[in-house]
Amino acid sequence: MKCREKYESSFPSQICGNCDSLLNVVYDEKKKFSYTRENSFWSYEAFMPDCNYKRLEAGSTNVVIADEYGLYFKVETTNPTKSFKDRGSVIELNKASEYGYTEVACASTGNMAYSIAHYSRILGIKVKVFISKHANRDKIKLIKGTHDADITEIDGDFTDAQHEAIKYSKKNNAFLTGDYCYRKEGQKTAIFEAMHDLRSVDTIILPVGNATLLAGALEAVKYMKRNNTIKQIPKVIGVEAEGARPLYAAFKSGMPIIREKPDTAADAIAVGFPTFGEESIRLLRELDGDMITVSDREMQEEAAKLKEMYNIDAELGGAASVAAYRKLNPEGKTIALVSGGKV
């Protein structure tokens, strides 16, 4: 955050009131992470932002052993709206409800809004969605059908939609949801659960769109190492599509992130300027992580194999981690996060 202002968790926004930059959740130093006896999403409530939570269903997904030696899939397609997004949405929507908001706004490539609409419906909150008119039509239909969301399709990409959501939330006193600090905290639980199941892991591979999942995963392993829950930090590898690789380009070149025009069939990760990009690059360098890209064809092939061999119905972005595994062939134990399913 630019101005270094600090807020209590009762501050009803994820954006700084002074300088408009993104807030970050900071926990009490005394709070030590440890595995919980039960390994479920809500068993990690003590390591989530303070809130009087309604324990809505999310996460608690399985780790599936693959045929290849050392490869494990963290299968997020079994979340209520078929993607890991539900983990962060549960936190954001609980916060919006506790702050007393009656409407939330978000930008989405599809899965985010589907997830936010699902939990908003349960909590009785109105939803305003901004989405690119080039987004997946089935997902747009699904969002509408989930909570009769008010959807504005824009002639631009996800980043343009994000600007519209910010403007709308300010003007209409709607809680701004999406790729912000509370979602990042929720995404960490995927790593807590997977590490609990496998205990020691050499490599974690996950897809990157707006980089909230990547930043959350890197923070999660750093936190677990600091608290001696894990002995070594796994190598965290982020995967972008070849047609939307702004983070890969910046990470490899050492140059600032330059906005791209996404051109990939993997709509969930079609992001030209990741919100948590800078933070992810800093953490990747600090924790010796890496970035890789995969082609649409590689994702298509892995999605087909996941269906045929494991009956996992992954969407293209969901299969990106497995496509990256195939290219890298890392030694030891690897978790490939299968982030989302076909809707």
Ligand SMILES: Cc1ncc(COP(=O)(O)O)c(C=O)c1O
């Ligand atoms: C299925 C799926 N995988 C990966 C991602 C990328 O996550 P993030 O935007 O946190 O990088 C998304 C984001 O929408 C998604 O829906």
